[in-house]
Amino acid sequence: MLSDNDVQFFRDNGYLKVPSALSPDEVAALRAESQALIDAGPTDSLPANIRKDYQYGRVRGSDEKVLRRIEYVQSKDEAFLRLLANPVLLDAVSKVVGEQFVPTYDSMVIKMAGQGVEVPWHRDGGGPTMFYDEPDTGRRFPAVNFDIYLDEANAASGALWVVPGSNKDEVNRTPELAKRGEYETVPGAVRVDMQPGDMLLHDVTLYHGSPETSGGPLRRVVYYEFRDMRFIEAAHRPAPGEVAHHKWTEEWTWRRLAVLQQALDSRRTAGQDVPFAAHPVPALQVPSAEAAATDTRVAHPGWDAS
Numbered sequence: 001m002l003s004d005n006d007v008q009f010f011r012d013n014g015y016l017k018v019p020s021a022l023s024p025d026e027v028a029a030l031r032a033e034s035q036a037l038i039d040a041g042p043t044d045s046l047p048a049n050i051r052k053d054y055q056y057g058r059v060r061g062s063d064e065k066v067l068r069r070i071e072y073v074q075s076k077d078e079a080f081l082r083l084l085a086n087p088v089l090l091d092a093v094s095k096v097v098g099e100q101f102v103p104t105y106d107s108m109v110i111k112m113a114g115q116g117v118e119v120p121w122h123r124d125g126g127g128p129t130m131f132y133d134e135p136d137t138g139r140r141f142p143a144v145n146f147d148i149y150l151d152e153a154n155a156a157s158g159a160l161w162v163v164p165g166s167n168k169d170e171v172n173r174t175p176e177l178a179k180r181g182e183y184e185t186v187p188g189a190v191r192v193d194m195q196p197g198d199m200l201l202h203d204v205t206l207y208h209g210s211p212e213t214s215g216g217p218l219r220r221v222v223y224y225e226f227r228d229m230r231f232i233e234a235a236h237r238p239a240p241g242e243v244a245h246h247k248w249t250e251e252w253t254w255r256r257l258a259v260l261q262q263a264l265d266s267r268r269t270a271g272q273d274v275p276f277a278a279h280p281v282p283a284l285q286v287p288s289a290e291a292a293a294t295d296t297r298v299a300h301p302g303w304d305a306s
């Protein structure tokens, strides 16, 4: 569980490593299910929107399409759903995101064995900035990704590089860094090596990226993003009367919270530990019966149609 020093390190540096966040059994289940997803791929029997969840890229000098990412993994297998209610994850979420946390994104990034696609330097969400400063209190609510490692990340498997403290930069230098495509030579950049079951927290405004790999082993990371409801209310809601397009409606956040309740219930039923029976903030609770009837694939507005 995160200490006050951990939280301060995260705020100062924009990232934090949490070793052994998952039990070996939980990691084994996720490894098996993620492998099954990769092996099955986007079969023709799947609807077009779900086939689109499987994203491909290319490595330099090759025309071959290589799997690099799968969106909405919580809907694709129970192991990913249960991970959402992991007690170490939710402890970290409530301490760095805010008490009114809402799960906002779920995906898995893959560097395939043999050839792993680069994730160029970037800030998530297309920043320049991506946080909410509450006017009355001055409290900052960041958007944070919780990165759960299923495989070892090192130089061979294309570990993530970060620039500590870049979450505080007011300009975004990542487009320029991405053009150069270099990692070791970027001033201040550090490579974050990880073990299976470790969790990395990264503020979405942190500069981060990972090089392509050649001849390396498979490296899978599950990415669950959370934001506080106060941030969402201030930044993501459609204006009254506005056609929603890419905005997050109350119905959409309710469905994301319903998936969290399903995760808590599924985890408890499976005999795994849960941090609480329902969201600690009563206004953000979804009754289990209603949650159970909700589709666990809660795509972002506009995603399925794009």
Ligand SMILES: O=C(O)CCC(=O)C(=O)O
Binding pocket: 109, 119, 124, 159, 160, 208, 209, 210, 221
């Ligand atoms: O796992 C990686 O290499 C980075 C993934 C990432 O930052 C992203 O998909 O936004």
